[in-house]
Amino acid sequence: MSVSITFLGGTGTVTGSKYLVRHDGKCLLVDCGLFQGYKLLRLRNWTPLPIAPDQIDAVLLTHAHLDHSGYLPLLAKEGFSRHVYATPGTRDLCRILLPDSGHIQEEDAEFANRHGFSKHAPALPLYTRQDALDCLHLLKAVEVGKSFAPIPGWRATFSSAGHILGAASVLLEVAGRRILFSGDLGRPDDLIMNPPDDAPAADTVLIESTYGDREHPEEDVLAELGPALKKVAKRGGVAVVPVFAVGRAQALLHAIRLLKARGDLPKSLPVFLDSPMAVNTTHLFEHHLGEHRLNKRDAQALTRSATMVSSTDESRALAQRHGPMVILSASGMATGGRVLHHLALYAGDHRNMIILTGFQAPGTRGATLASGEKSVRIHGRDVEVNAEVVQLQSASAHADASQVLAWLRTMPQAPDQVYVVHGEMGAADELRKRIKHQLGWRATVPEHGSTWPT
Known part of the structure; x- marks a missing residue:
């Protein structure tokens, strides 16, 4: 047969x-x-x-x-x-x-x-x-x-x-x-x-x-991410970063920690990981040592490199804060999840930045943002996009x-x-x-x- x-x-x-x-x-x-x-x-x-x-x-x-x-x-x-x-x-x-x-x-x-x-x-x-x-x-x-x-x-x-x-x-x-x-x-x-x-x-x-x-560019994610975050921090803006809760969120947390450690970013720059799924996944890295490049100390440092936001009340409270700050939130192509609320809130302000961190499938909001559209539909309404949109080429x-x-x-x-x-x-x-x-x-x-x- x-x-x-x-x-x-x-x-x-x-x-x-x-x-x-x-x-x-x-x-x-x-x-x-x-x-x-x-x-x-x-x-x-x-x-x-x-x-x-x-x-x-x-x-x-x-x-x-x-x-x-x-x-x-x-x-x-x-x-x-x-x-x-x-x-x-x-x-x-x-x-x-x-x-x-x-x-x-x-x-x-x-x-x-x-x-x-x-x-x-x-x-x-x-x-x-x-x-x-x-x-x-x-x-x-x-x-x-x-x-x-x-x-x-x-x-x-x-x-x-x-x-x-x-x-x-x-x-x-x-x-x-x-x-x-x-x-x-x-x-x-x-x-x-x-x-x-x-x-x-x-x-x-x-x-x-x-x-x-x-082909991926020769420059690494640190060389792309560092200048973008430095720029938005300098103008007091908010960086909204749609991330895949598994993999991309942890890679970017590690990258931000390295950028702060070598002085490319202010150590005081607030970073929030607003995704229960990403928070739980970050803790898993300690339990799967050997499957990744991080040693135990680096894996533990991941969980301390950002304020971990789990509850919806904590997520809503971010809206009361002022920049500069970085919000990493799922989903990575902005197809759903809490990142939609952050995009709806921050996309209209030119001081802010939306950082796309990988492939954006056609038909997704991420692809709409990457194409330079000045409006994106979120929760049944059209949201004006005045924030700077940056697409990282090296984070895939x-x-x-x-x-x-x-x-x-x-x-x-x-x-x-x-x-x-x-x-x-x-x-x-x-x-x-x-x-x-x-x-x-x-x-x-x-x-x-x-x-x-x-």
Whole structure:
């Protein structure tokens, strides 16, 4: 019997990663992500999968970011009840991210209903915090490097992918075929995460292409972030920094601490981390020493490098403060979360600054801000943007095109085929061409919903 892959997400977009592997009547889902960005994509979250959740025999997660794990509560709510395999770091992060995701969706629906700007009456969350809590018992942690059987007769092995805590590539072996899922690959020169492990031998590779059409700048995040924060502090402004609660928030906290330590920023500059999810994640770094570059002292210093804001009352109180100050808040593409309230409050003042810290998927508010638009829609109203908008080019946690190719070159031999996924169409196709011309390998960009052999 042949082994096939159906691409249910992460194709033509950097969100919604879901790859369904079928063989001999068994089905395994690699990643279970939410679609984000354009409304047309977000609507896919409400469309049933082409397979009943109770027909899926197992799920593997490459890492905990919501575009890879955030659909899991809905999958479980609709009938999936088997194991979800992940590394210990991914399991620990999912325990933080998934309930928070449900909570934010409930808050956003409640806010929409209260202010009457939803077209639906009432607006409903995709799933609730309780739905997310109910699915957590399905998570089963497996150490990196240890082979296991997610389905009898199938073998899977995690290898470190860098990127964020717990992030892994997955080698799946079934019916004599070896399928390698890169997951999101980190950078070899990341500020806090270790570089990815070398790629194992495989017959088929699914490779991410977030930065498939570009290279990271040579300057590091300190050289970009320092002058921006110094500038806004000097004019007494507020820097609002949308951050991914996992990975980006901690990297920027570490960067700000280093900038203060070497005198590039005033030690007195107030820094606030306004995201319960980011606060909880920051504490996790102490429990996963060895997965990142920070020693125990540096990991402990992360939690003291900013005022940790957890409650909504504490978050609201920030509005009573005056600049200069720095507010780091989720979400990283300004698609939801507390950062929206800060953007609505501070975007109109020219003394302030909005610092975007990584890839902004098309259709997100972050992408709108990055494009230079002078208005952004938040909570049903148009907010004027007079604040200076700065987009850091060096803060990404993803490998760039050359780094992805370098990782592929670590494979002991050429695979039979490469499927280019997790990228906007231009980035994915550019990486496809580079794989074909520079490596001489067969590469394809699959369409959403298509099924291909391995």
